[in-house]
Amino acid sequence: MKNETPLLTKILEYIQRGITGFHTPGHQQGKGCGDKFRGLMQANSLQMDLTELPGLDNLKAAEGCIAESQRLAAQLFGAEKTHYLVNGSTVGIQAALLAINKPGEKVIIARNSHVSVVNGLVLSGGIPVLAPVEIENEWGFPLGISIENLRSVLKSNSEAAAVLLTNPEYRGTGIDIALAIKLIAESNHPLIVDEAHGTHLYFQEDIPLSAQKHTPDIVVHSAHKTLAALTQASMLHVNNKKWSNSIQFALDILQTTSPSYLLMASLDSVQEQMRVKGKEMVSKVIEIAQYFRKEIGQISGYRVYETDEKKGWYQDKTKVLVSAADLGLTGWELASLLLDRYGIAVEMSDYFYVLFIFHFGHDHKDVNKTIKAFIDIRQYNKMNALKPLDCAVFLFKQNYQPFISPREVFNSPKEFIPLKQAKDRIAGVALVTYPPGVPFVWPGDILRQEHLDYFEETKQTQIKIQGISASGMVSVITKG
Numbered sequence: 215m216k217n218e219t220p221l222l223t224k225i226l227e228y229i230q231r232g233i234t235g236f237h238t239p240g241h242q243q244g245k246g247c248g249d250k251f252r253g254l255m256q257a258n259s260l261q262m263d264l265t266e267l268p269g270l271d272n273l274k275a276a277e278g279c280i281a282e283s284q285r286l287a288a289q290l291f292g293a294e295k296t297h298y299l300v301n302g303s304t305v306g307i308q309a310a311l312l313a314i315n316k317p318g319e320k321v322i323i324a325r326n327s328h329v330s331v332v333n334g335l336v337l338s339g340g341i342p343v344l345a346p347v348e349i350e351n352e353w354g355f356p357l358g359i360s361i362e363n364l365r366s367v368l369k370s371n372s373e374a375a376a377v378l379l380t381n382p383e384y385r386g387t388g389i390d391i392a393l394a395i396k397l398i399a400e401s402n403h404p405l406i407v408d409e410a411h412g413t414h415l416y417f418q419e420d421i422p423l424s425a426q427k428h429t430p431d432i433v434v435h436s437a438h439k440t441l442a443a444l445t446q447a448s449m450l451h452v453n454n455k456k457w458s459n460s461i462q463f464a465l466d467i468l469q470t471t472s473p474s475y476l477l478m479a480s481l482d483s484v485q486e487q488m489r490v491k492g493k494e495m496v497s498k499v500i501e502i503a504q505y506f507r508k509e510i511g512q513i514s515g516y517r518v519y520e521t522d523e524k525k526g527w528y529q530d531k532t533k534v535l536v537s538a539a540d541l542g543l544t545g546w547e548l549a550s551l552l553l554d555r556y557g558i559a560v561e562m563s564d565y566f567y568v569l570f571i572f573h574f575g576h577d578h579k580d581v582n583k584t585i586k587a588f589i590d591i592r593q594y595n596k597m598n599a600l601k602p603l604d605c606a607v608f609l610f611k612q613n614y615q616p617f618i619s620p621r622e623v624f625n626s627p628k629e630f631i632p633l634k635q636a637k638d639r640i641a642g643v644a645l646v647t648y649p650p651g652v653p654f655v656w657p658g659d660i661l662r663q664e665h666l667d668y669f670e671e672t673k674q675t676q677i678k679i680q681g682i683s684a685s686g687m688v689s690v691i692t693k694g
């Protein structure tokens with residue numbers, strides 16, 4: 215019989231499997247939510263799906279309960295003003311660029327930025343100055359922009375209108391953000407921080423990765439990724455009054471006129487939960503993740519990633535990267551074994567590792583189940599350690615600049631051609647590895663032989679690329 219509700223069916227199947235998840239959203243199927251919100255959702259979730267009714271409020275012109283909730287969130291995060299976002303950090307980043315960056319003005323951006331930054335520049339008309347990032351060669355991922363690179367790009371682009379930093383990176387690595395903020399303030403550049411992955415870091419003191427603690431101009435937080443808000447629910451903090459009006463205008467343009475009350479209610483719950491016991495909850499998550507890190511690191515055959523703090527790289531301790539490369543298992547194989555045989559889902563897997571994200575809903579039971587699985591998985595030892603894969607880091611080694619700006623690309627006539635014939639043509643679209651949604655080709659980049667080779671190499675892997683169709687076609691700017 216035809217399945218009339220394919221999505222609902224799959225969701226139900228997933229729930230019924232009773233999987234132990236170490237991924238976003240951070241509430242872990244409700245386990246990490248505030249009690250009041252969880253109770254209301256269990257009893258009244260459909261009744262809670264409301265709109266701008268008498269007694270409620272309007273996100274676009276908030277003056278009642280939404281305004282009050284945003285005020286409490288701003289107070290919690292030490293912000294001048296906090297805006298609730300219902301389309302993820304994506305809309306926050308785009309609004310921030312639209313508000314701060316004018317057409318033709320340069321913005322300094324690290325090469326490992328999320329695709330929402332590219333699209334934000336289509337809206338703002340800004341010119342990206344792409345700064346190189348440091349690479350973890352063996353594990354195959356970008357650590358982020360280093361302080362040295364930041365210093366040098368600021369010096370050679372003093373006329374840039376703004377800087378957009380992504381810190382911490384998706385896998386939890388980053389630089390001492392206070393130092394970066396100080397450097398940028400000294401160079402008089404407005405700063406937007408994409409802190410999509412680091413909202414929770416505000417509630418701990420040990421790791422110098424929380425930008426919001428140092429109130430740069432704008433900080434964007436995916437409260438759904440590492441706090442217990444519903445997927446998409448995010449926050450934009452304005453820390454400099456100068457941008458208040460332009461951010462409000464930009465958000466009015468970009469956000470829906472029908473923001474979901476469920477999402478906003480989850481943000482209200484999060485601001486209360488974190489005010490009352492945020493520090494305690496985050497320290498418990500760190501303690502559980504550290505226990506996991508230590509135990510897995512002691513099992514032969516596995517390695518756990520640690521940043522080199524002496525070199526200025528820090529690690530969000532709630533994120534744990536584990537490699538079974540010494541057993542000859544790729545991260546993809548490890549993730550499949552964990553899911554198929556032990557009912558454990560990780561956030562992401564790559565050639566060399568898998569990524570675990572720890573949240574409020576996790577307990578020692580989840581961790582001990584996972585440790586047992588890791589001990590058991592050693593039976594799949596291939597007796598031949600993996601060698602680092604060159605193509606995994608190739609993306610971030612590129613240090614050239616887009617030939618034309620994302621807005622110009624958007625407005626140019628384009629055509630689809632086979633990627634194999636696209637050498638030396640100008641990309642009409644971002645080519646993005648997903649997860650985590652970082653473009654390795656920006657729209658406006660010249661497609662080079664190395665991009666074509668990279669794409670061929672990835673066919674032998676499970677690396678997923680957006681922007682190239684299943685039949686190998688890519689959008690390029692029409693010649694002439």
Ligand SMILES: Cc1ncc(COP(=O)(O)O)c(C=O)c1O
Nearest residue numbers: 301302303304328408410436650
């Ligand atoms: C670094 C980074 N910034 C921004 C975003 C967008 O966040 P959201 O999913 O909340 O729109 C993501 C999403 O994964 C991300 O990885």
